[in-house]
Amino acid sequence: MTRLNAALLVLIVLAAMSVITSQHQARRLFNELESEQGSAKRLDDEFTQLQLEQGTWATNKRVESVAAKQLGMRLPDPSNTVIVTLDARATGEAPR
């Protein structure tokens, strides 16, 4: 009887200990999850900001002025345009 009691006591102490550790683990993991979710949100925010930045740098107005002013580019006029017609049979596609 005493031996059984002693064994049960040991078991109950072990169980209590495991409850404590698992609760601790759960909190720690939860905290980690929280901070990861936080950084996901931050990255999301950064993404929209980068999208915005890209959109602003890539406006046709800016691209056009950079092309014309800094790179000295211009649109080809019809006189230096060559029209290449696709052979319908070669591509298997009807020319539109």
Add this chain to the structure above:
Amino acid sequence: MKFEKRTPQLRLKLEGWRSRFVLIAAMSGFAMLGARAFYLQGMHTDFLQAKGEARYGRVLELPASRGPVKDRNGQPLAISTPVESIWATPDELDDVDDARIQALARALAIAPDEIRQKIARKDRQFVYLKRQISPDQAAKVMALGIPGVFQQREFRRYYPAGEVMAHVVGFTGIEDQGQEGIELAAESRLAGTPGSRKVIKDRKGRIVEDVESLRAPKDGEAVTLAIDQRLQFLAHRELKSAVEQNRAKGGSMVILDARTGEVLALVNQPDYNPNNRANVTGRQTRNRSVTDLFEPGSTMKPFTVAAALEAGIVTPSTMIQTGQGAMTMGRWTINDSHPNGLISVAQVIQKSSNIGSAKIQLQMPAETLGTLYRELGFGVAPQSGFPGEAKGQLKPWSQWRPIEQATMAYGHGLSVSLLQISRAYTVFTTGGELLPLSLLKQDAHPIGKRIITRETADQVTRMMEMAAMPGGTAPRAQVPGYRVAGKTGTAHKAQAGGYAEHKYVSSFVGFGPVTHPRFIVAVMIDEPLGAKYYGGDVGAPVFSSVMGAALRMMSVPPDAPGTLNVMAPPPAPSGPTKDEG
């Protein structure tokens, strides 16, 4: 007993009631505790639990962001990005010394006096110091650690394309609600629903446990427009320079996909920058191509001729006597800008003869044209999805007086919006079917409604192609390498008591390439002040440059490669020398 001898108290004879009194007192003490415990545990639990939870539980607001607006290729046109608003409680901030207020003002980039003014009002618990600053700047402000200063996350809407897209996309107010354009029209789809969740926080403010999610936040949906940003930009640039060149009051341009009825570009002048609306007026924000009405003038003539061809009254080669360029009808005179004599129906379109189209029209009952106009969507809101669409004025044909029946033939006596007339031209690009307009990108091919036969559509298209060639009213509409067709329009502006003497609306509506139409381009210039005001001189060159660039941009194969090296004719000498209406 030994015991009794040692403790004299026990030898005392005590009264019996004293022990009973102690027992009862002790018992009633327990009873009270029991009753109290029962009261707290059994009857008052909800209140106490709520109180307890309030000590450690927190409800967190989960903000939802507004959905982005994108063009048909996924380019962002409106994007919400988080910003911080800095607010303060005046009470607390009042105790802060001057040096720190100065530092705060520097970090916020506002004047120290402005802060003092804001916190001077003691009756308020909450004042915004500055709204919508970048998260970086907010971090610097918060790093000062001034008591009574807080930040609040908000979303701000940015429009990367700026004024190019202003009228299409519109804008939102500071509370993130759509106020104009698509932002208003698609408000229910774009707006997100903020959510909330309940958590347990520890002493350090860390979240320890998720109790429950009360409401998941729902971000707004993305809205994909039919607009193509490159075409929009092209249209914006060309329209802007045309309005400047002609010293016009305003202008509009619409580009439609000739096969699907999608709105590929829609621009207006004057415009505004939606990112900075400090001094924006209604004149700038008005979406003219959708809300403004004008008398279309000669751009309606193709429909008159189409109605007559459908009714079998004329053929393209039927001859019409237009005489010396003036025709009297009762008290009124209908004029041509140039005497045309005996011309064919095709030439009525090519030369844009008012008398010719009036004469064709007077051979038909008013009902024929009246019904066609109605079927083409005039006098009815086009349902493109834009807010504030004008439906235009079109009298029922039964109320037309004879002179009105004549003027209706060349587009006077009714008013339309540019969007309506560009849509009506889809009957020529689809071989007789009217397409529904769409501002949103369409996945499925829309179902058109047959209005005229393919044969009629083709015949009228050929006439309009002649109008855009040498000998027509708009040779400057030509596009090297491509066959294009179109019609000019010039109308006096109506004002109280009649028509204004020198105020015109010049327009051009056309499409190309004629073989397999891809685009419909409609241009309208309001009150050009230059020496030239005819649609052929004002609208047609804009049409030509936009159409040419658009066709090249989309790699549409030329259907008239032989004309590639033919340059568009130079501007005609000033003065109304061309046939126009």
